[in-house]
Amino acid sequence: MEYTFSDRTNNLKPSAIREIFKYASDPEVVSLSAGNPSEEAFPAKELEEISSRLFRENPIGILQYSVTEGYPKLRQYLLSYMRDKYNIGSENDDILITTGAQQIMDFATKSLVNEGDVIITEAPSFIGSLNTFRSYNAKLVGVPVEKDGMNMESLEKALAENKNVRFIYTIPNFQNPSGVTTSLEKRVKMYELAQKYNVLILEDNPYGDLRYSGDYIPAIKTLDTDGRVIYAGSFSKVVSPGIRVAYVIAPKEIIQKMTVCKQASDVHTNIWSQMLCYEFMTKYDFEAHLEKLRTIYRKKAKYCMDLLDKYCVPKITYDKIDGGLFIWCKLPQNVDMPDFCRKAIENKVCVVPGNAFLTDENDSSNGFRINFSTPTDQQLEKGIKILGQLADKIIK
Amino acid sequence: MEYTFSDRTNNLKPSAIREIFKYASDPEVVSLSAGNPSEEAFPAKELEEISSRLFRENPIGILQYSVTEGYPKLRQYLLSYMRDKYNIGSENDDILITTGAQQIMDFATKSLVNEGDVIITEAPSFIGSLNTFRSYNAKLVGVPVEKDGMNMESLEKALAENKNVRFIYTIPNFQNPSGVTTSLEKRVKMYELAQKYNVLILEDNPYGDLRYSGDYIPAIKTLDTDGRVIYAGSFSKVVSPGIRVAYVIAPKEIIQKMTVCKQASDVHTNIWSQMLCYEFMTKYDFEAHLEKLRTIYRKKAKYCMDLLDKYCVPKITYDKIDGGLFIWCKLPQNVDMPDFCRKAIENKVCVVPGNAFLTDENDSSNGFRINFSTPTDQQLEKGIKILGQLADKIIK
Numbered sequence: 001m002e003y004t005f006s007d008r009t010n011n012l013k014p015s016a017i018r019e020i021f022k023y024a025s026d027p028e029v030v031s032l033s034a035g036n037p038s039e040e041a042f043p044a045k046e047l048e049e050i051s052s053r054l055f056r057e058n059p060i061g062i063l064q065y066s067v068t069e070g071y072p073k074l075r076q077y078l079l080s081y082m083r084d085k086y087n088i089g090s091e092n093d094d095i096l097i098t099t100g101a102q103q104i105m106d107f108a109t110k111s112l113v114n115e116g117d118v119i120i121t122e123a124p125s126f127i128g129s130l131n132t133f134r135s136y137n138a139k140l141v142g143v144p145v146e147k148d149g150m151n152m153e154s155l156e157k158a159l160a161e162n163k164n165v166r167f168i169y170t171i172p173n174f175q176n177p178s179g180v181t182t183s184l185e186k187r188v189k190m191y192e193l194a195q196k197y198n199v200l201i202l203e204d205n206p207y208g209d210l211r212y213s214g215d216y217i218p219a220i221k222t223l224d225t226d227g228r229v230i231y232a233g234s235f236s237k238v239v240s241p242g243i244r245v246a247y248v249i250a251p252k253e254i255i256q257k258m259t260v261c262k263q264a265s266d267v268h269t270n271i272w273s274q275m276l277c278y279e280f281m282t283k284y285d286f287e288a289h290l291e292k293l294r295t296i297y298r299k300k301a302k303y304c305m306d307l308l309d310k311y312c313v314p315k316i317t318y319d320k321i322d323g324g325l326f327i328w329c330k331l332p333q334n335v336d337m338p339d340f341c342r343k344a345i346e347n348k349v350c351v352v353p354g355n356a357f358l359t360d361e362n363d364s365s366n367g368f369r370i371n372f373s374t375p376t377d378q379q380l381e382k383g384i385k386i387l388g389q390l391a392d393k394i395i396k
Numbered sequence: 397m398e399y400t401f402s403d404r405t406n407n408l409k410p411s412a413i414r415e416i417f418k419y420a421s422d423p424e425v426v427s428l429s430a431g432n433p434s435e436e437a438f439p440a441k442e443l444e445e446i447s448s449r450l451f452r453e454n455p456i457g458i459l460q461y462s463v464t465e466g467y468p469k470l471r472q473y474l475l476s477y478m479r480d481k482y483n484i485g486s487e488n489d490d491i492l493i494t495t496g497a498q499q500i501m502d503f504a505t506k507s508l509v510n511e512g513d514v515i516i517t518e519a520p521s522f523i524g525s526l527n528t529f530r531s532y533n534a535k536l537v538g539v540p541v542e543k544d545g546m547n548m549e550s551l552e553k554a555l556a557e558n559k560n561v562r563f564i565y566t567i568p569n570f571q572n573p574s575g576v577t578t579s580l581e582k583r584v585k586m587y588e589l590a591q592k593y594n595v596l597i598l599e600d601n602p603y604g605d606l607r608y609s610g611d612y613i614p615a616i617k618t619l620d621t622d623g624r625v626i627y628a629g630s631f632s633k634v635v636s637p638g639i640r641v642a643y644v645i646a647p648k649e650i651i652q653k654m655t656v657c658k659q660a661s662d663v664h665t666n667i668w669s670q671m672l673c674y675e676f677m678t679k680y681d682f683e684a685h686l687e688k689l690r691t692i693y694r695k696k697a698k699y700c701m702d703l704l705d706k707y708c709v710p711k712i713t714y715d716k717i718d719g720g721l722f723i724w725c726k727l728p729q730n731v732d733m734p735d736f737c738r739k740a741i742e743n744k745v746c747v748v749p750g751n752a753f754l755t756d757e758n759d760s761s762n763g764f765r766i767n768f769s770t771p772t773d774q775q776l777e778k779g780i781k782i783l784g785q786l787a788d789k790i791i792k
Contacts (some may be wrong), residue, residue, distance in 0.1 A: 001594075001622045001623045001624050001647070003647070003649050003650060005507055005508060005653055006506065006507055006508055006509055006510050006513075007510055008506070008510075009506060009507045009653055009656065009657065012653070012656045012657075012660075013656070034461075035461075036460055036461050037460070039456050039460070042455065042456065042459045042460075044451070044455035044456070044459060047451075047455075047459070048448070048451040048452075048455065051447055051448075051451060052444070052447075052448055052451075055440070055443075055444040055447060055448075056444075059438065059440035059443075059444065060435050060438065060440070061638075062636075062638055062639075063438045063440060063443070063636035063637075063638045063639065064432055064433070064435070064438075064636070064637065064638050065430075065431075065432050065632075065637045065638060066638055098662075099495055099640075099662040099666075100662050100663055102660070102661060102662055102663050103661055103662045105660075106660060106661045106662075110402065110404070110405060110531070111401055111402055111405045112401060112402055113402055114402050114403055114404075115511075117402075128659070128660070128663070131656075131659065131660050132660040132661070134660075135506070135656070135657060135660040198397075226397045227397050228397050236461075240458075240459035240460070241459075241460065241461045242457075242458055242459045242460050242461060242462055242666070242667045242668065243458075243459065243666060243668065244495075244662060244663070244664070244665070244666050251397070251399070253399050254399060257401055257405055257408070260405065260408045260409070260527075260531070261405065261408075261531060263498075263524070263527065264408075264498070264501075264502060264524070264527050264528040264530075264531040265498060265499055265502045265528070265661065266494075266495040266496050266498055266499045266502075266640060266662065267496055267498050267524070267640070268640070269640070270495075270638070270639060270640050270666040270668075270669055271638045272638065272639065272666075272668070272669075273666055273668075
């Protein structure tokens with residue numbers, strides 16, 4: 001039988017990162033291409049304790065069907081936690097628990113975006129979200145990212161020139177892949193532009209709690225007087241990605257529609273996972289755990305930047321980061337970036353070429369992304385040394 | 397801010413069952429409206445053992461990111477298990493693990509159906525699947541269900557009269573809500589019609605292992621010489637629904653496209669859940685467990701049918717079932733079914749009105765669905781007695 005697929009998915013391909021992962025799974029290859037939390041960052045012992053207690057006290061609660069909106073205790077707790085700690089969420093907002101934050105992108109797009117409608121994103125941006133937007137045939141318009149976030153003139157131009165813009169997608173803290181944090185001024189300006197052009201903002205904040213230097217900057221959601229910000233939070237980087245738990249705080253009407261989407265997708269998120277998150281947040285010292293993560297990643301980030309300084313700079317440059325898991329490296333403009341990344345793989349080190357993160361993968365980029373949370377220190381040193389040697393060979 | 401939603405989700409409402417659940421959560425109400433496995437059906441002790449062993453032996457494996465296709469051991473095992481035991485799947489097929497079987501409906505529709513394309517379903521059919529199809533603006537065409545499955549003349553008429561039919565959706569065993577099992581003759585005929593009109597079949601089989609009387613009938617997938625059957629299996633009714641694990645066996649090209657959809661939705665299914673299913677199937681006596689479930693439900697179904705005979709027949713009639721969790725009850729044609737279901741709720745018993753399962757909820761039905769797996773025996777007797785008394789009052 002010959003198969004024909006829907007228009008929306010007809011041109012979808014497995015992501016470029018995914019293809020790179022094939023090389024990365026070769027044990028001889030040093031992978032700087034992942035985005036996995038460091039293994040030492042998992043509160044494995046605590047989660048094991050919680051899990052066995054849940055099985056003892058409430059086995060049926062773990063195993064039976066649950067409600068689409070999410071574990072009620074976790075929802076309530078997160079609503080007050082996010083309001084008290086970060087001033088995120090108002091009485092007009094509600095919360096939905098999702099199976100990872102990718103699902104928030106899925107339901108936001110499904111419920112808000114017709115085929116052909118426009119989503120404005122940072123350029124570069126997170127490839128997973130871009131692919132979700134593409135999977136509904138949304139038109140993507142990328143706005144260049146500077147050291148302090150999107151270029152605001154380009155953002156306004158994109159809003160003015162495109163019809164049917166549905167939302168601006170932004171990762172304001174330690175952006176994947178650029179590592180950039182959007183300044184408060186630009187957050188305020190972005191919200192004003194969203195008001196002026198009457199569009200929504202989808203604020204994706206998986207790395208916010210992983211700030212290890214510099215000053216905290218309030219979320220765009222804290223500026224949300226009109227109910228135009230959809231805020232996506234996640235447990236993937238602060239507890240565990242394998243358990244697939246995230247949450248979206250947004251205006252009630254939008255949460256209602258996303259809930260109907262969830263009912264029509266996976267009915268509800270694994271209830272055991274949700275209970276783990278709730279119990280870990282409330283019965284253990286969650287703040288101390290976050291501080292531990294920051295200590296781990298602060299050290300790993302510094303180690304990685306020191307290695308870049310030692311082996312790669314100035315042929316490869318990068319911007320210092322204050323948090324998150326990624327560093328964006330830049331080659332001189334005249335260097336063929338895809339060729340560089342290919343040669344890196346031939347030399348047994350894997351990085352993600354920058355064009356993979358653009359709204360059109362065929363556009364050119366002189367950057368590539370490296371991740372320092374997944375590899376060991378030894379692997380990091382080996383990998384970055386190889387990148388430096390390659391740069392010495394290629395860049396005159 | 398005023399919100400506008402996408403065309404595909406604009407008219408989506410929370411399902412009627414969901415609204416009924418609001419009454420059902422009142423502890424004074426006997427709910428015959430759910431579809432939950434019986435609490436005694438969960439292998440809680442075994443899953444607890446597996447879970448603590450996994451935490452001891454492989455905590456990082458549970459907590460770290462995993463692959464979109466699913467836990468490799470579970471995928472491989474299921475492929476050979478389904479081929480050896482049921483002759484399901486060929487060398488042209490592949491498997492994808494999903495977060496419950498609802499997600500199979502999601503990805504099948506997303507990848508195969510453009511807005512306005514047609515999906516042919518049984519009438520009545522499972523409301524969850526109908527809502528998933530609706531959430532992509534598919535046009536639903538219902539084919540009446542008889543005692544041995546869809547009326548084949550109506551099915552051929554629906555195939556002949558509708559353009560852009562993408563697939564036939566069927567639950568061949570102990571259908572939800574009708575309890576009907578499609579005969580072998582009709583399975584063969586359905587496949588022939590799918591060939592003649594060149595459409596796919598989405599075969600949804602959550603209850604197949606819960607046959608407690610009558611003869612086994614091979615799946616439509618066993619007839620699939622062309623690669624036109626997408627087979628959906630699930631652990632929800634045989635292990636646990638709360639852990640959200642299902643699987644789809646389908647032609648490789650379709651699995652590839654659905655895998656891209658999954659990447660863009662929840663990245664991968666909770667890996668702990670997948671490991672639980674694999675370990676339970678391979679390290680415990682899974683066949684004995686299935687036999688235990690059949691014993692539980694055989695008894696409960698008989699008890700329920702005996703109560704219907706005692707309190708309701710002949711004013712309320714029903715068709716005897718050979719498996720599954722649901723019984724379809726019929727009122728005389730001149731009785732106002734929605735009014736009956738409303739009065740039932742006023743009398744503290746909750747059933748699902750039959751029109752909720754039609755492709756157009758505004759069409760009329762003289763049936764309603766009762767579930768016997770969730771309530772206790774005492775609740776069942778109380779609820780069915782009330783239904784009988786109500787029938788005595790309303791039906792002259």
